[in-house]
Amino acid sequence: MAAFPAVAQSEWTKVRSVRSTVWTLAATFLVTLIAGFLISLVTNLNYEDATKDLHTPFDATSTAFSGIILGELAIVVFGVLAVGNEYSSGMIRVSLAAVPQRAILMTAKIAVLTGIALAVSLVTVFITFFAGQAALGGHSTGLGEPNVLRAVFGAACYLTLLCLFSAGMTVVLRNQTLALGILMPFFFLLSPILSIVPWVENVARYFPDRAGSAAIQVYQPSDQPYGPWVGLLICALWTAAALVCGYLVLQKRDA
């Protein structure tokens, strides 16, 4: 059996040796930070207008994370490319010849992706949080307030899970162009649109991104049937399902 630490080291080398890793992760950080900062600034300047229709108290934490819908796209691209480039180049056959034990290869790859995505997400969310609070000025909150720290961590978990979900879907689809072509419109268009359509929203709220984003809210909306932890769990179940399906495809299909 191939040794797991050796394979994990090898997977780390794969990820760090291509430029797309740097681009997508830098984009995740910058887009989340800049969009969150600007929206926080605008909210602060137009506080009365921005908050007059709210059903819950003003959520300074999730306001700072307003840019996460864009940041998540970048980390989804990272997850897809990190796995999908093996299929587009035919390198998957080289990888499987080197590590024919599919379970070890897949676990090592996902472990490395998890580590990288979580580290980048944590840095991103904490810096974004503090930048957003600075922009919100008098309307800001602090990490010590109830549920705030949970929401900040929740944002990091949310980004990481979406990245892994995308990686799993890419192994299922075995094609990075196809994976991007499905996941990007889904997260950016389909899911946000369906979640405002009456009745359909009751289904759409169980989509991985809608459910996972519940973890970012400090105050739970009254019409949401689950809390932040359950939301994160739903997102984690989607991710686990995608990864298990990916493993089965890797195991059963000819490379």
Added chain:
Amino acid sequence: MIELHHLTKRYGDKLAVDDLSFRIPEGVVTGFLGPNGAGKSTTMRMILDLDHPTSGEVTIGGKHYAEIQDPLRRIGALLEAKAVHPGRTAYDHLLWLAQSNRVPRARVDEVLDLVGLTAVAKKRARGFSLGMGQRLGIASALLADPQTLMFDEPVNGLDPEGILWIRNLMKRLASEGRTVFVSSHLMSEMALTADHLVVIGRGRLLADLPMAEFIKRNSRSAVRLRTPHQEQLLNALHGAGLTAEAGPDGAWEVVDGDPVVLGELAAAHGVTLHELSPQQASLEEAFMQMTAESVEYRTGSTDEPAPAPAWGAGWDNRRTGKEN
């Protein structure tokens, strides 16, 4: 020792590999020969456990490929020339491969030097020519210093210099006592490098024998005679119990004839010879003859629609045309 036991691979209705059993002899270059689409690549992928056999199995020293610890140390393979991420450098490509099988990092520089890619080690593979990609693929096969090497059509698309390099490399590997298993659809290429031959056609084993025996068994040798006195020559041959077939341009050919005997026979009968030359059918002809028969056999025994023209199909048509 790599052994194939009744290996079969079916894609839908099509049998790509059909009950293939043979073992790859150790310490020599074995040519794995067949027309395009004969199932060579599929067989190689099944040896590496990349494709799952429909039935049968491959064992490597009694084990399945997936049971081997650090398999690159046992078998190094080149399946595709450019199975490299275009944005990764040659060095990093070999580094991740080395790490996955616990091969020391220093070995990466060694194999880069061995294949002559040291100068472009830090260049991204995107800019590599086919020949450079092929060399990088060979570097990854040699990386863990394996006893057995497997190359799928390594000379495809290479320039003469690259072909010569690969040929010499294979000979050198075999001289080091390694097992080399190399596929090709070119008999002439194999004749220069292989000691042993495994020939398949339409997924079936057609021959598994030493190169020399293949030549002996499959090629036709004859002595060509040309004379202005045809009647006398034929009478002389007939008198000696030999039969001659009409050759090209009024020449006559004695199959398996001995030029010494024939020359003396002609002299004894006072027949002037303008030509007395041993003729050896080329290996390419022998190979085409062999695979053409497999095509004939296959189409004759099933109701499948006519297959795409394969290697040797022209020969097949000529032959069947004559017989019908």
